[in-house]
Amino acid sequence: MSTPQSFPALNAKAARNLATATVTAPQWDEISPRxxxxxxxxxxxxxxVYRVNRVVSKIPGPTVDLLTVDEGEPKLPNTFIDYEETPREYHxxxxxxxxxxxxxxxxxxxxxxxxxxxxxxxxxxxxxxxxxxxxxxxxxxxxxxxxxxxxxxxxxxxxxxxxxxxxxxxxxxxxxxxxxxxxxxxxxxxxxxxxxxxxxxxxxxxxxxxxxxxxxxxxxxxxxxxxxxxxxxxxxxxxxxxxxxxxxxxxxxxxxxxxxxxxxxxxxxxxxxxxxxxxxxxxxxxxxxxxxxxxxxxxxxxxxxxxxxxxx
Incomplete structure (x- = not known):
């Protein structure tokens, strides 16, 4: 029985040097969806600067005097809305x-x-x-x-x-x-x-x-x-x-x-x-x-x- 004859051929490792690899962008596993x-x-x-103007919500608080009257002429109340004098600012x-x-x-x-x-x-x-x-x-x-x-x-x-x-x-x-x-x-x-x-x-x-x-x-x-x-x-x-x-x-x-x-x-x-x-x-x-x-x-x-x- 004859022995198979060996022929020289380009090996895969050398051939890969001529191939153009398909590359990805750099992958970073610390990136989250956010x-x-x-x-x-x-x-x-x-x-x-972002200033948040707010209505005073604590005592003495907003003076909103509203009146519901079923009959007769009402004596109209006085009303005003107070604001915080030193609103918070975000820089x-x-x-x-x-x-x-x-x-x-x-x-x-x-x-x-x-x-x-x-x-x-x-x-x-x-x-x-x-x-x-x-x-x-x-x-x-x-x-x-x-x-x-x-x-x-x-x-x-x-x-x-x-x-x-x-x-x-x-x-x-x-x-x-x-x-x-x-x-x-x-x-x-x-x-x-x-x-x-x-x-x-x-x-x-x-x-x-x-x-x-x-x-x-x-x-x-x-x-x-x-x-x-x-x-x-x-x-x-x-x-x-x-x-x-x-x-x-x-x-x-x-x-x-x-x-x-x-x-x-x-x-x-x-x-x-x-x-x-x-x-x-x-x-x-x-x-x-x-x-x-x-x-x-x-x-x-x-x-x-x-x-x-x-x-x-």
């Missing part, structure tokens, strides 16, 4: 960074993808992640830190329950827009609601499904703090200026703007051929009324069977 930034209505703050905060790129890199390696454009895109992604985190957690203006004391409640048994969500709705009952919770808290609520025989229905927003409670969607955000013990908070928001709710603040029309309130400015190229670009975002967040935010605190994301529930 639903809060998509759902929060923004107000253009032309002068950089825009700034997130900034300087992006450095070597001109040799951007010149030679920008065939399938523009290297500078990709660097700007990823820098903007990081900046927006920071913005959403600050909107929720900033010590001065973050939503979690401006909740009025009377708008805070504690969860009853640990994991979030339908009862807890109904209690939040009793605090923000004037046109509530959405709940905001850590993804693990939403999963814990889904378990609790299903255990009680009321699995929450879903609604589609931006082409993605969200579970709801009483018709109000539960929006996930990983920027809400989650402690090592598995404790977090859940927010219920009313949004929009016309609704006296929560609004995002930004300044549009800045130099080098690539979208409202976000700019990329070329700063020059140094003697080492390093090009610099200043990336800036001007933003803040404000609540026009105290009852625009409700907060459920000390929410556990662990399984419900770890807790002992009171008997019905």
């Amino acid at each position: 639903w809060l930034l998509k759902l929060l209505p923004y107000v253009d703050v032309d002068g950089g 825009l905060s700034t997130i900034q960074t300087i992006l450095h790129t070597h001109t040799r890199i951007t010149d030679l390696y920008s065939n399938r993808f523009d290297q500078l454009r990709e660097q700007v895109r990823l820098t903007v992604e990081a900046l927006k992640e920071k913005e959403e985190r600050e909107i929720l957690n900033h010590p001065k203006f973050g939503i979690l830190n401006i909740v009025a004391p009377q708008q805070k409640i504690q969860t009853r048994y640990g994991p979030p329950t339908p009862d807890d969500f109904d209690e939040l709705l009793s605090l923000v009952w004037k046109k509530p827009a959405y709940f905001l919770a850590h993804p693990k808290a939403i999963a814990a609520f889904g378990r609790e609601a299903t255990r009680r025989g009321v699995p929450p229905p879903t609604v589609s927003l931006f082409g993605s499904p969200f579970i709801t409670w009483r018709g109000i969607p539960l929006i996930p955000s990983d920027k809400l703090p989650l402690s090592k013990k598995g404790l977090t908070s859940i927010l219920l928001l009313r949004v929009g200026e016309n609704q006296r709710g929560v609004v995002g603040l930004q300044k549009a029309g800045v130099t080098g703007e690539i979208e409202p309130g976000l700019s990329v400015r070329y700063m020059g190229t140094n003697e080492n051929s390093i090009a610099s670009h200043l990336v800036t975002r001007y933003f803040s967040v404000a609540a026009l009324d105290e009852d625009a935010i409700g907060l459920l605190e000390n929410v556990s994301v662990t399984n419900y069977h770890e807790y002992v529930y009171p008997k019905a």
